[in-house]
Amino acid sequence: MSNSDSSSILYPLSSIPSSSKITIPKFRERKKTGPKISMVTGYDYPSARFLDAAGVDAILVGDSLGNVVQGKSNTLGVTLGQMIYHAEMVVRATSRALVVVDVPFPYAQQGPRAAVRAAAQILKRTAADAVKIEGGAGRSETIRAVVEAGIPVLGHCGLKPQDIKLLGGYSLQRDGERLIRDVEAVQEAGAFGIVLECIPTALGKEATEFLKIPTIGIGAGPHCDGQVLVYHDLLGFGDSEPKHAKAYVRLGQIITEAVQRHCEEVRDGAFPEP
Numbered sequence: 001m002s003n004s005d006s007s008s009i010l011y012p013l014s015s016i017p018s019s020s021k022i023t024i025p026k027f028r029e030r031k032k033t034g035p036k037i038s039m040v041t042g043y044d045y046p047s048a049r050f051l052d053a054a055g056v057d058a059i060l061v062g063d064s065l066g067n068v069v070q071g072k073s074n075t076l077g078v079t080l081g082q083m084i085y086h087a088e089m090v091v092r093a094t095s096r097a098l099v100v101v102d103v104p105f106p107y108a109q110q111g112p113r114a115a116v117r118a119a120a121q122i123l124k125r126t127a128a129d130a131v132k133i134e135g136g137a138g139r140s141e142t143i144r145a146v147v148e149a150g151i152p153v154l155g156h157c158g159l160k161p162q163d164i165k166l167l168g169g170y171s172l173q174r175d176g177e178r179l180i181r182d183v184e185a186v187q188e189a190g191a192f193g194i195v196l197e198c199i200p201t202a203l204g205k206e207a208t209e210f211l212k213i214p215t216i217g218i219g220a221g222p223h224c225d226g227q228v229l230v231y232h233d234l235l236g237f238g239d240s241e242p243k244h245a246k247a248y249v250r251l252g253q254i255i256t257e258a259v260q261r262h263c264e265e266v267r268d269g270a271f272p273e274p
């Protein structure tokens with residue numbers, strides 16, 4: 001459901017399995033057909049253009065923007081208006097990737113009515129493809145209501161950053177019985193996939209084998225049906241990344257060095273040239 005045309009693509013998508021738009025049915029199919037699903041967070045027009053042109057299957061407009069864009073210590077302060085503002089830019093830049101937008105705290109926590117209203121606002125105002133809702137068995141009624149309203153939902157189990165005040169920290173979630181109960185309830189409620197965050201590798205494998213819908217891991221080991229990474233971690237904006245992440249380049253360093261060179265050239269008169 002992108003509103004941009006192919007002229008917004010920076011490079012040809014020749015190396016990518018299919019260059020046509022990733023829809024919910026195609027996303028679900030990948031559990032059976034492969035290849036594994038790549039999902040990366042994106043928060044604005046230029047980052048989404050790069051991600052889409054590089055061939056990611058899905059862009060997550062995550063409420064992690066509270067951390068990596070706003071510089072806050074958690075995601076709780078991110079508003080619905082901010083999610084819509086960022087998602088709208090991402091959708092405008094995207095032709096192929098499925099765009100999923102987080103329902104921010106505390107809409108899903110308030111129950112089905114509030115969640116449906118927030119999710120509907122997101123889809124209506126951004127033209128994104130789906131929303132993501134954190135929560136397990138206790139949130140299945142809410143997820144079911146959103147799906148029944150015609151809004152595709154990606155679940156999110158394991159470590160749920162919106163529960164940070166209850167958890168007291170971001171740590172590995174080891175309770176296997178609880179995880180399986182949660183993912184089963186989320187699948188039953190109609191989610192088209194589930195993000196599994198910060199769980200042991202063996203649990204990631206068990207949940208992936210147990211479920212009929214794709215699992216997208218972040219700190220959940222290599223057996224999930226796909227992986228999601230935060231854009232700023234993948235590109236090395238900071239000096240280091242969380243243990244589960246991988247930086248493919250140190251962009252923070254490259255940007256700093258480029259700006260330092262520019263500052264020097266301004267100071268010594270080398271820029272601009274006559």
Ligand code: KIV
Pocket residue numbers: 041060061062063064065102195197218228230
């Ligand atoms: O908000 C986010 O970016 C997320 C991912 C880390 C899965 O929920």
